[in-house]
Amino acid sequence: MNPIADALDALFPKGGVVELRALADRFTHSGYFDDFAKLTAAAEALDADPEVKGIYVTLNVVDPALLARRANRVKMRLTRSDPTTADADINRRRWLPIDLDPVRPSGVSSTDEEHAAAIERADAIARWLSEQGFPDPVKADSGNGAHLLYAIDLPNDDEATALVKGVLATLDLVFSNDSVVVDTANFNAARIWELYGTLSRKGDHTPDRPHRRAKILAVPEHAEIVTADLLRAIATPLPVDAPAPPKGKKAPVDLGAWLSAHGIGVRSTRPWQGGTLYVLEDCPFSDAHRDGAFAIQFPSGAIYAGCHHTSCGGGAQRWPELRGMHEQKIGNKPQKRTPPAPAPEPDAFRERAMEVLTRGDPLAFILDTFHREHVGDHTVAECLVLSIASQSVENTHGLHVAISGISGKGKTHTCETMLDLIPKAFQITGTVSDKALYYHDDLRPGSVFLFDDVSLSDDMQELLKNATTRFREPIEHRTLTSDRRLRICTIPERCVWWLAKVKSVGDDQVMNRMLTVWIDDSNHQDLEVLGHMKEAEAQRRRDREQDEDVHVCRAIWEILKERTVYVRIPFATRISFQSARNRRNPAMLFDLIKASALLKSYQREQDEDGSLIATREDFDTARRVFLAINRDAGGQETKQTRNEAAALETIAAMGLEIFTIRQLQDALGLSYNKTYRLLHGYCNSKATYTGILDKCPAVSPIDATVAEERYGVEMRRREHYFSFDYRIYREWTAKADVWIDDDPDVSTFAPGFHPPGENVTAAEESRS
Structure with missing residues (x-):
């Protein structure tokens, strides 16, 4: 596998013309290629030259006539008479380029911490754009920061340039901070882009600021084009014209002082249309997300506030509502918040959650809410619910889930639908490096990590093994800061990992620590999904955030995460396994029993030591899941995908x-x-x-x-x-079955298994 050739294959169609350009301290080297094998060889030769600081390619569709400038060869040390690709030489725009660059002195490489922060910020942008309807991007490590590339198909004209420029400006306003910025200069059509697989040499290579090789992190299996309408929706959410200034002689509100006085956090400020734009730390209009909210004070004193998320109005004016949320009156008129649809107060959600926990069936309630959004995959959903529940069991190693199946059959949607039912503060998704996890300031004990079709590095796999072995303890990472001081970073305790991949993880030791379950890819499931899609398209527009049961599910998890409980299985010595070859599988069954008991902890008895007592009902739930993932719904014993x-x-x-x-x-x-x-x-x-x-x-x-x-x-x-x-x-x-000895109610055994004492015929022993 050649990373340069793989990058070219991912970014460009065969037969197109691409300019290869290398930058050194005093010289520029350039060539044009329609033969990607020769381009790869030329890039490798340039990459071996320590004088070359960076190697780049043109991203967009180059006029094929330019091949004649330097056809499938590189000219070293260009002179002033040797042209490179200009904006006018681009026929069409192929990519929307988003570059996340760590804030640091110019001319030097990033530290590991700065590098990880940029990758984390790119993941945040990708998640936000996904909420707006964007498809999956090409995700890449630039060597010093992070890249996102979204496929587009636009002419090379002023309108397209303004559109790309507007998207980058919006992302800069929403996501740039003191540590990482979105590069807004990447809007011109002839922009060159780092060639993945090559080394980025900024400054000298030092232990603190090493040279790194740019590389692709993820490529969508089916690239989808971002439409111009979607780009416009992102490019134009902020008001250009000021609203009407306040009437009367009363002095206008000082927005900065008002935000501070009412405890509304401000992430950053910057000039905007002659006034000041405040990017808010948290969205005041919704609990469903944190980012996206802003407030602007124009020179006239007029104020505009809103949020970029569609569920919050997509940038619509909400200043009167924001002010009314924090003040009893504006002028003489009482102001009230008017959300799109009424919803119970948080206490009401918690009250309903306690009712489910004390008198209902929490597992059934959560699964019913899940299946309103996702059809089928019931066993996968049960594994995910029990995985979350295991975080509140004191005596467990946690239940982690590996989901495999054919691409496009719903692995991502299953996990994201279940994640939506837990509080946002406990969700970590996207591409995250092992070091970035240690420096993630918002990680909380009991978080859920979703890695969706991501290849885990060796370090990440070792981290996962460590996290599953030491589930009940924080994982520490010791490092030195730039001023040579010791810094201890941690990943908190009781975090569970969900891995969704077409293939297995790759490491048998990792797979042995996980519930191995399959997505249902049957024809019957395809028809069920199609029917659900038809019904959804025929219904009136609805906001899932207005589904009260979603909030009740989140409240259930909030309550269960407030404490950990020791669970005792009094009948554990009577549980028999058909096979104990993999010693971790019995431990997983016990953890499934404990997780089931935890969900009904408000209905179960406790012994004199305060331990929660598991029951036969918990065994039945655990056995059903355990047998399913050893038969038609998973490869727990065999580790098959x-x-x-x-x-x-x-x-x-x-x-x-x-x-x-x-x-x-x-x-x-x-x-x-x-x-x-x-x-x-x-x-x-x-x-x-x-x-x-x-x-x-x-x-x-x-x-x-x-x-x-x-x-x-x-x-x-x-x-x-x-x-x-x-x-x-x-x-x-x-080899999958499990039962309780002296239990007459064992009714289902695995194919080929016969309970002790039962005769087996010769016909059953041989294949007919």
């Missing part, structure tokens, strides 16, 4: 004792390369992914020499075959 399980089911259905990759490829309808990877696994720059051959004992490779005659000549060649033992496969996939 959904794709691997489907491949093995196909092999079993083929009825062949010997098969080839080509035969399996034809049966699965996949490419040869994907089929090969399913069997053998593969490695990339971040992880090693094991395949079916390493996981399933029923499949074995066979190398054979095949003789055949061609053109009258006997030729010999090697052929790779694979054997499949159905009996071993049946036994391997059947």
